[in-house]
Amino acid sequence: MVPQILPLGIDGALVRFGTVMSDEANQCAAQVAQILSQDEFGFIDVQGTLASVAVRFDPIQTNFSDVRAVITAQINDATTAQAIPFKQWRIPTCFNGEDLAEVAAIIGDSAQSVIDEIASIPVRVLTIGFAPGQPYLGELPDRYGIPRQSQLRPVPAGALVVAVRQMVLFANASPTGWRWIGATAARLFDAGRDPAAILTAGDMIEFCPVTADQLAKLQSDPIGGVSWDWSS
Amino acid sequence: MSGALIVDRAGPAMTIQDLGRPGLLHMGVPRGGAADRLALCENAALLAQSPNCAVVEMAGYGGVFRATCDMAVALTGAIMRADIDGQPVNWNAAHQMHSGQILTIGAATQGVYGYLGVKGGFQTPVMLGSRAAQLTCNIGGLLQSGDTLEVMPATSFNACKLDVSARFGGSEVRYIAGPQTDLFSPDTQKSFQETIFVRDAAANRQGVKFGSSGAQFATDGQLALLSDAITVGDIQLTGNGVPYVLMPECQTIGGYPRIGTVIPQDMPIVAQSAVGDKVTFRQITLEDAVASYENEQAITRSLTARVTPLVRDPAKMTDLLSYQLISGMVTGWEDA
Numbered sequence: 001m002v003p004q005i006l007p008l009g010i011d012g013a014l015v016r017f018g019t020v021m022s023d024e025a026n027q028c029a030a031q032v033a034q035i036l037s038q039d040e041f042g043f044i045d046v047q048g049t050l051a052s053v054a055v056r057f058d059p060i061q062t063n064f065s066d067v068r069a070v071i072t073a074q075i076n077d078a079t080t081a082q083a084i085p086f087k088q089w090r091i092p093t094c095f096n097g098e099d100l101a102e103v104a105a106i107i108g109d110s111a112q113s114v115i116d117e118i119a120s121i122p123v124r125v126l127t128i129g130f131a132p133g134q135p136y137l138g139e140l141p142d143r144y145g146i147p148r149q150s151q152l153r154p155v156p157a158g159a160l161v162v163a164v165r166q167m168v169l170f171a172n173a174s175p176t177g178w179r180w181i182g183a184t185a186a187r188l189f190d191a192g193r194d195p196a197a198i199l200t201a202g203d204m205i206e207f208c209p210v211t212a213d214q215l216a217k218l219q220s221d222p223i224g225g226v227s228w229d230w231s232s
Numbered sequence: 233m234s235g236a237l238i239v240d241r242a243g244p245a246m247t248i249q250d251l252g253r254p255g256l257l258h259m260g261v262p263r264g265g266a267a268d269r270l271a272l273c274e275n276a277a278l279l280a281q282s283p284n285c286a287v288v289e290m291a292g293y294g295g296v297f298r299a300t301c302d303m304a305v306a307l308t309g310a311i312m313r314a315d316i317d318g319q320p321v322n323w324n325a326a327h328q329m330h331s332g333q334i335l336t337i338g339a340a341t342q343g344v345y346g347y348l349g350v351k352g353g354f355q356t357p358v359m360l361g362s363r364a365a366q367l368t369c370n371i372g373g374l375l376q377s378g379d380t381l382e383v384m385p386a387t388s389f390n391a392c393k394l395d396v397s398a399r400f401g402g403s404e405v406r407y408i409a410g411p412q413t414d415l416f417s418p419d420t421q422k423s424f425q426e427t428i429f430v431r432d433a434a435a436n437r438q439g440v441k442f443g444s445s446g447a448q449f450a451t452d453g454q455l456a457l458l459s460d461a462i463t464v465g466d467i468q469l470t471g472n473g474v475p476y477v478l479m480p481e482c483q484t485i486g487g488y489p490r491i492g493t494v495i496p497q498d499m500p501i502v503a504q505s506a507v508g509d510k511v512t513f514r515q516i517t518l519e520d521a522v523a524s525y526e527n528e529q530a531i532t533r534s535l536t537a538r539v540t541p542l543v544r545d546p547a548k549m550t551d552l553l554s555y556q557l558i559s560g561m562v563t564g565w566e567d568a
Contacts, residue, residue: 007410008410009410009463009493010408010496010518010525014411016411021458044254045255045256046257046258047257049459049461050460050485052461056463059522060525060526060530063522127459128259130260131369132261133259172370189259189260189369191369191371192359196256196261197259197261
């Protein structure tokens with residue numbers, strides 16, 4: 001995919017693979033973000049979003065034209081490069097969210113089928129945002145294209161919610177218009193921990209079903225029973 | 233041997249700030265840092281130190297601070313009433329405080345964000361490379377009455393002052409085009425730049441809202457935009473076409489269209505605009521914006537060269553008059 005590269009403030013460039021969500025644009029963004037985050041490029045920030053990568057640089061040291069040239073060269077190389085490894089996470093999840101039955105009703109299936117399906121689909125971290133360390137995840141099959149609700153309701157930290165073929169795993173208690181299907185003990189962000197955030201755009205996540213009792217025990221675990229491996 | 237500045241009484245929105253924590257956008261952590269970075273540079277220049285030294289940022293109102301050792305303090309940003317042990321002291325100036333003295337800082341009379349710095353910077357804990365409070369990330373918090381802020385002692389400090397560039401009361405704010413500027417029709421862009429906006433009451437360290445009585449500034453298909461990277465200074469048009477300028481603690485991604493990005497040089501005008509101040513926006517080129525840009529270190533260096541001694545000079549009647557106007561007292565000079 002050939003992206004547009006546009007100024008983003010006087011100290012930034014936006015590498016845009018699309019203006020609508022697509023799996024291909026998101027994968028390209030995650031891969032290019034991973035490449036450009038390497039120290040050798042010296043960018044201040046490299047941020048992968050749903051379909052773009054934003055980089056920040058020091059406008060005293062360099063300028064947009066030079067940065068665009070560096071990025072263009074890397075993107076040309078990336079098309080022939082091997083896939084970069086990302087982390088594959090397993091997050092213990094109790095599928096007891098208050099909206100699970102409603103989600104099942106909307107898509108015309110049983111709650112157990114929804115649990116089985118969500119638990120069997122590894123989802124990609126599409127981007128991190130809204131709150132520190134908080135992932136947008138997807139994409140789910142078409143039938144999960146559930147609209148957001150206009151009425152917001154509170155969900156606790158660790159809540160797994162679904163809408164518009166995506167899921168969000170909440171880092172903090174928050175109001176949301178997405179539907180709440182599960183609970184986790186995942187500690188996504190802690191400013192006193194290194195690294196402060198555990199997930200990166202491009203990582204893959206599996207939500208593994210556990211009982212409410214098992215989840216309660218995981219609440220005392222430093223990262224909530226979350227584990228990971230490199231992708232092969 | 234270190235000492236401290238004790239917060240005897242905290243204003244409602246005081247935090248520790250510095251230049252923030254760049255490099256964490258991929259974690260969803262904005263850069264943060266002082267709302268008026270120029271005032272941070274001015275504070276550093278008065279104390280002859282780095283602009284990354286931690287200061288107390290005071291939104292709208294100050295507090296009462298007690299020194300437990302001799303120290304040098306600098307006051308910059310929004311103009312606030314200030315005195316040491318009842319003796320009024322100049323703003324945009326740095327002063328010696330002696331152990332046991334009390335610094336009282338009142339309400340802002342111009343601007344929004346005032347800054348209290350000390351020689352050496354406040355020695356509060358560093359988290360993720362910065363001392364800045366970031367309330368949206370649960371990093372640090374509002375300063376509370378009774379808090380103890382560790383400082384480095386400083387004796388024999390010669391009081392000094394700095395003439396600062398005007399930034400209060402609103403004015404023209406320059407911006408450059410961004411990735412979404414073309415979503416707005418040329419007519420809308422023109423009318424946006426011809427509109428006089430009024431700073432709304434809705435404002436904090438995440439964003440500042442500007443109202444207008446005139447047209448609204450919407451794009452086609454506004455609600456269908458894909459969330460994308462957003463940055464400090466972005467002029468975001470919300471659902472009903474009302475602009476918000478994004479501030480240091482803005483989120484890192486967002487789905488509202490942005491007509492452009494305010495240049496860093498003019499962000500102090502946005503930050504210090506008070507409710508009712510009038511602001512207009514004018515688009516300039518990226519080249520022009522970069523040509524006049526200096527980073528905080530360079531700004532601080534050139535400001536340092538303009539710092540002058542603050543002396544007891546009876547000929548300076550303007551200062552004397554300002555004391556009378558501000559405090560209603562005729563007691564004269566701060567302890568220089």
